[in-house]
Amino acid sequence: MEDIGKKDNGIDISALEQSHQNSEILNIPQLQIRPGETICLQGENGSGKTSLLRVMAGLGKNCKGSVSVLGQNLASIKYQELERLRADYIGFVFQYYRLVPYLSAFDNIMLPCHFSARRRREAIGRAAAKHIDVPSVGQRKDSAIMQKVSEDAFRLIRKLSLKDPSRLSKNASDYSAGQQQRFAIARALIGNPRLVLVDEPASAMDTKGKRAVYELILNECRETGATLVCTTHDDMSDMGFDRYLDMGELNLAKEPEIR
DSSP states (O other), X not given: OOOGGGSOOOEEEEEXXXXXXXXXXXXXXXXXXOTTOEEEEEOOTTSSHHHHHHHHTTOOOSEEEEEEETTEETTTSOHHHHHHHHHHHEEEXXXXXXXXXXXXXXXXXXXXXXXXXXXXXXXXXXXXXXXXXXXXXXXXXXXXXXHHHHHHHHHHHHHTTOSOTTOOOSBGGGSOHHHHHHHHHHHXXXXXXXXXXXXXXXXXXXXXXXXXXXXXXXXXXXXXXXXXXXXXXXXXXXXXXXXXXXXXXXXXXXXXXXX
16 A cells, blocks of 8 residues: 555545444534644544544444545545554554453464554654663564564653653563553554544543543644544643544434444
C-alpha cells in the first residue's frame, strides 16, 4: 500500500447506517473530519460512541453508506489492504485495553512495530530526534532495529507518568487497571499512526492522571499531524480539542449501541 500518510485525507462519512438484530445502532447522515483535526466525541452510554470508532477502524459490521478513512473506501477495500491500513496507519485505544495478557507490558507496547515496518521506521526516527536513553528491561528481541524502536516506547512511557519504566517485564495482566490503560495508550501512539482512535482512555485514572493522558495524546497527535478522534464521559471542554461533537445530535439512531 502506498504511503497514504502523505495524502491530504481525513475521515469522510455519509449516510452511515449500522444495525444489529433489527435494531438501529448508528444513523449518521454526514460527518467530515479534516486531516490532523482533533475531535472529542461526547455522549451518554449507548449513544453510539464506541460503535462509531469501530466503524472508523474498519471493525464495524452490518453497515450501509460511505465511510472513507485516510483516503481509503472501507466498503471496497480488500481485506489484506484493510489489515495493512490498520497496522501501518491506525492506533486504537480500546475501552477495555485489549492487551495480550501473557505478554509483558513492554512487549504489548511494542506490538505495532513488530507488525508494521512503517511504524518501526517512524519510531526509530522519533526516538533519534528526541535522543532517548534506554534502560534494560526483561527479554526482548536481540535486534539492533528493535532496540532503536524501544527508545520511542520508553519516551512514551515516561510521558505517561510511570515512575519506573524499566520495570515492565511482568505480564500485562499483573498491573493495575490504570497502568494497563497507560500501556494501551503507548501502544496506540508508538510509530506515528496517521489516525488515532481512543475510547475512554482514562476511565481508570484519577483527575491528575486523566489530564496527563489527554495532554499527551493531544500533544503527540499535534506534533505528528495525526487525526485524533476521542470518546469520553469526562468534561474535556478546557483541553483544547479542535471540535467537540455531541453524539446525541450526530447519531440519529433510535436504538442503544450494542457493546
